[in-house]
Amino acid sequence: KAGVTQTPRYLIKTRGQQVTLSCSPISGHRSVSWYQQTPGQGLQFLFEYFSETQRNKGNFPGRFSGRQFSNSRSEMNVSTLELGDSALYLCASSSWTGQETQYFGPGTRLLVL
């Protein structure tokens, strides 16, 4: 079956702008998580959604927000971009049966100038 898809794959923005990233999970998966990867901080958890409800949130400022739609697709938004937001943003989906891993999408590489 098709894997996790993320759009766009690459994005260049300037400071102060906002950005919306999209993630389509594997068919049948109801859990979507978002992670930020940077060389300095590594992989950090942003938030997780299950059936449109946010179940956990990482230690990121309120500029980072997300949502999940009834078809399990998810978006994350970053407002008032800062240079430090440049990163690879990864989306992962899971069925959360307790037996499966989280499957990661190809990521969106965001560059803030």
Next chain:
Amino acid sequence: ELKVEQNPLFLSMQEGKNYTIYCNYSTTSDRLYWYRQDPGKSLESLFVLLSNGAVKQEGRLMASLDTKARLSTLHITAAVHDLSATYFCAVDFLYKLTFGKGTLLTVNP
């Protein structure tokens, strides 16, 4: 706050040699994952370890989990160049994965 520590962070191996990557974590969890990441790519799932004493093997890689010691190991047998990548362990707790910093593995001929 859950902490996950991997060591070593850098590992340069010769082809044909064996080595082990260690992953220690600070809180009780029955689910631990190993992922591989190639440069510029996303994360590829290697193993899911779901209970104390779990052992999984795939090719030259074998992973184990000791929940009492809060320790997982990834053992590499007879390394080959194709195994060069960054390996991450991640602990599952409260619907989120907490990752170690990763081990950059380079296998030299």
